Amino acid sequence: MSTQDSRSILFTNTLPQQGFRLLELTPELEKLLTAEDAPTLELKSPSAALAKAVIDPSAQDYVNLCTATSTYRIRQVQSSNSIHVLRPSHGEISQADIKVVEDVETSLDLPNEAVTTIAKCSSTLELHVPPGGFSAIPFLEKSLRLYDRRDDDVSMDESGPLGAQEMRQVREQMCLDIPVSTAQCEQGWVDLCAFVDGGEEVAGWRPSARARLHVWKSLVEGAVLQGIDLEKQFLVGDLWKSVFDDEQDAPFPRALLDAVVRRICVEDERPALADEMKWASFDKTECTRWVGETWLAANAPSVSSAVGKSEFMRAWKDCLPESWREDVALSKLTDGCYKSPDPTTIYYVVESQREDTPKAAATGAAAAKAKNTRNWHELLKARR
Amino acid sequence: MPSVKLHPRPSIPANKATATAPSNPAHNPLPTLLQTPSGLALLELQGTINVPSGNEDEDIEEASGKIDPAAAFETPIGKLMFPDYSTLNPDDTKWMKRAYLYVGRYQRMTGEVKKLPRPIAILQKHPSEGEELEVVDIVRYKIFFKNRPEPVNNV
Numbered sequence: 001m002s003t004q005d006s007r008s009i010l011f012t013n014t015l016p017q018q019g020f021r022l023l024e025l026t027p028e029l030e031k032l033l034t035a036e037d038a039p040t041l042e043l044k045s046p047s048a049a050l051a052k053a054v055i056d057p058s059a060q061d062y063v064n065l066c067t068a069t070s071t072y073r074i075r076q077v078q079s080s081n082s083i084h085v086l087r088p089s090h091g092e093i094s095q096a097d098i099k100v101v102e103d104v105e106t107s108l109d110l111p112n113e114a115v116t117t118i119a120k121c122s123s124t125l126e127l128h129v130p131p132g133g134f135s136a137i138p139f140l141e142k143s144l145r146l147y148d149r150r151d152d153d154v155s156m157d158e159s160g161p162l163g164a165q166e167m168r169q170v171r172e173q174m175c176l177d178i179p180v181s182t183a184q185c186e187q188g189w190v191d192l193c194a195f196v197d198g199g200e201e202v203a204g205w206r207p208s209a210r211a212r213l214h215v216w217k218s219l220v221e222g223a224v225l226q227g228i229d230l231e232k233q234f235l236v237g238d239l240w241k242s243v244f245d246d247e248q249d250a251p252f253p254r255a256l257l258d259a260v261v262r263r264i265c266v267e268d269e270r271p272a273l274a275d276e277m278k279w280a281s282f283d284k285t286e287c288t289r290w291v292g293e294t295w296l297a298a299n300a301p302s303v304s305s306a307v308g309k310s311e312f313m314r315a316w317k318d319c320l321p322e323s324w325r326e327d328v329a330l331s332k333l334t335d336g337c338y339k340s341p342d343p344t345t346i347y348y349v350v351e352s353q354r355e356d357t358p359k360a361a362a363t364g365a366a367a368a369k370a371k372n373t374r375n376w377h378e379l380l381k382a383r384r
Numbered sequence: 385m386p387s388v389k390l391h392p393r394p395s396i397p398a399n400k401a402t403a404t405a406p407s408n409p410a411h412n413p414l415p416t417l418l419q420t421p422s423g424l425a426l427l428e429l430q431g432t433i434n435v436p437s438g439n440e441d442e443d444i445e446e447a448s449g450k451i452d453p454a455a456a457f458e459t460p461i462g463k464l465m466f467p468d469y470s471t472l473n474p475d476d477t478k479w480m481k482r483a484y485l486y487v488g489r490y491q492r493m494t495g496e497v498k499k500l501p502r503p504i505a506i507l508q509k510h511p512s513e514g515e516e517l518e519v520v521d522i523v524r525y526k527i528f529f530k531n532r533p534e535p536v537n538n539v
Binding site (some may be wrong): 007008010011012013014015016018019020021022023024025026027029030032033034038039040041043044045046047065079080081082083084085086087090091092093097107113114115116117120124148170176177295319 | 427
């Protein structure tokens with residue numbers, strides 16, 4: 001027989017078996033994990049409360065694999081085949097047993113010529129990124145408190161500003177429960193102008209569109225009075241002083257000003273979220289867009305509150321420094337961020353309801369009762 | 385726990401883990417292509433191999449993580465063969481087209497060695513950190529038997 005000459009490797013089964021999981025890697029993850037300084041990754045699932053509040057129509061319970069910057073959904077794929085994990089044998093085989101598979105006279109070089117199966121897996125874990133990717137914003141919106149105060153409210157910042165360390169802790173604690181990567185959490189945090197304030201109790205806040213617009217208007221006013229050119233580098237501390245005008249009390253927390261400045265400053269100059277916003281400069285185009293959308297979100301958030309287009313254009317211009325006003329045009333707004341119920345009116349469409357994004361939330365009512373277990377071993381076991 | 389760590393490397397390096405083994409730890413009888421730092425390899429087959437278990441209720445000790453090697457025992461199933469593989473010419477990959485798995489003496493499965501479309505990370509529980517996981521190794525090939533066993537004469 002042709003196989004006579006080739007080497008035979010004794011194949012055995014080890015008991016007790018070990019527990020392994022097989023995770024199919026994407027090229028990026030392979031590169032990351034085989035690098036010299038491979039980072040520790042995270043498996044994240046939302047907290048029970050967040051899972052209920054932010055429904056994912058594609059899955060009831062889920063675990064996401066997160067690198068520092070990317071998120072992947074883990075999907076357990078069953079196989080009708082069995083996949084064995086082998087390792088070289090340690091040689092705990094009785095010679096008598098070997099007779100079952102081998103003539104006594106053909107002697108194998110034991111244990112050097114033996115492999116053994118130490119685990120059997122009936123599924124593999126595959127990674128997926130849905131079209132549109134993952135965003136922390138829906139989770140942050142549910143986790144942060146809404147800040148919507150006006151001038152006449154008591155200042156929140158009574159106990160003095162919090163230290164950077166303290167703010168960071170609050171943010172990081174919140175992000176632990178959000179099943180996306182740290183970079184995506186931070187991006188969402190910046191996009192929402194989220195901030196930490198210790199007025200009543202230390203908490204994370206997201207300003208309403210109205211509150212954001214108020215900050216913007218105050219800072220433009222202050223900048224004009226103090227002669228700060230927003231398109232050139234300025235000290236955020238100077239801008240903060242300029243918004244006080246005659247009042248003693250701050251009109252809003254300093255952290256909120258920093259958050260707004262961070263959101264609209266020139267992106268390349270944006271410091272890491274953990275670092276202080278010391279210097280900033282604004283990009284006219286980006287800023288103009290943000291102001292227009294913020295105004296619309298604050299004043300015409302739904303079809304029933306739609307405003308006249310000319311009214312919107314006038315108000316938008318009024319919010320901007322004089323030299324920026326010629327830039328105002330509907331075409332400057334993000335695609336899909338507004339709708340016109342008739343030719344003369346306009347209203348704001350929140351991101352989750354824009355047409356290019358899949359109709360999330362609404363379809364997931366059935367999943368609302370989803371039981372949420374955060375032990376991922378149990379989670380995956382339950383699906384076998 | 386909201387977030388579980390996945391460590392990129394095994395906490396016990398492969399060479400140390402096998403150093404406690406009673407036999408020669410370095411020797412891996414598989415073709416070089418299938419060898420990994422940890423010694424782990426993947427074998428996929430259609431159906432299941434039924435092995436008599438020593439202890440009925442504790443067949444799969446999934447929860448216990450690391451297993452005392454002294455308590456483990458091996459039951460022979462059959463033989464694995466790569467008939468066209470030659471250690472003299474390990475770079476030639478034609479041998480991958482054919483692999484045999486004998487189950488007992490009289491049944492044989494024919495298969496091949498395949499490059500995985502995507503590499504697979506073998507994960508296990510971190511031996512000391514409870515919930516945490518670690519990547520034991522990354523494998524890029526599998527020994528794959530997609531056909532049913534055929535009866536053969538003893539070799």
